[in-house]
Amino acid sequence: MSKAPTAARSGLLACEVCRLVSHAPPPGSDAYCPRCGAMLHMRKPASLARTWAFLIAAIILYVPANTLPIMDTSSLFGTQSDTILSGVAFLWTSGSFVLASLVFFASVMVPLVKMIALAVLAGSVQMRSVAHPRTRTRLYRIIEFAGRWSMLDIYVVTILVALVQVSTFASIHAGPGAAAFGAVVVLTMFAAASFDPRLIWDIQEKES
């Protein structure tokens, strides 16, 4: 494992857009892909700093996202505010167990697990961990893929607001929690995109 033939060791680097492998420029100078003209980077720029910045912002917004109502329903019987969790509880008590589990998984578990996973990934690289590089790379691949599904609740609110606002028996309005929740999803997606999994392997090379 010690002297793995990486692109960096061979003085080469891959374009992140068209994947063409070309010669790395001298350090400190800007380089562009000879085929597609995209800017080339050995590693994603300021990867750890950016990941942490987006991640911390997401963690802060996770609190209002879960405590503030994502929608308010007003009808003849009064007004009711729903948070993400009470929406899940409503689905569960009304007998839609599959749907309740689905929404719980997409809106509560995915963002939470994603934030923890990103913290573990960024933290382990920062502490120069050499443990389980393959598993950590796989973890990164999974959270990068799964993050988008958290948008589910935003779309549910969208449809409910559109359909119930115009009718007379009740009206549904989007609450402040919806914007916070949307921001959490966007910020965790930015955080995942900023993280460079190649950093996990760079440490492997240096320590061995």
Next chain:
Amino acid sequence: MSSPTFVACLECDLLHRQTQLPSGGEARCTRCGALLYRHAPPDANERALALALTACILFVVANVYPIVGLEVQGTHTSSTLFGAVESLWDDEARTVAVLVFFTTIFVPAAELIGLTWVLVTLRQGARGRGAVAILHFIESVKPWGMVEVFLLGVLVSLVKLAHIAIVEPGVALFSFGALMAFIAAAAAAFDPDAAWKQLETIR
């Protein structure tokens, strides 16, 4: 200057020599298991174009017709996707409205139109205006097209509404289902490497 026979893993930087894959095969990184490249048939981008064109038509249908209708005590309401974005905007939920517009209308539309344009011009052996910029743009917005998540969201809201009213799935709901499948198929069929190589020779 460049060494086109090499491919570097974008997840662990390991360098591999590119080989000919069997039909339907895919190459994975020997160290971290990330997908490196897939076997692409010679007519890959022809197929991608056919699928993308179909998706363009479905996109129009999905946006013109209402997604769901609701009937309560004889009153009927329905909404298109853009109508739903508008009601969020009017409801002072502007951030959310922009987010929904961006992920379900703007990005899928830009991706489909851009891909179709690039593939049509490549097919004619010409270098379409802005082809490189369009391919760069498609690559950067790709994670933000969320048609499949939106579709699931509609289904969840249908179940929620079914408790209080009679719900009628609209034409656009089925169109969105088909659109999701065709976007995925077009993206899977598209061979960016062949497109980049072709663009390089035209220049």
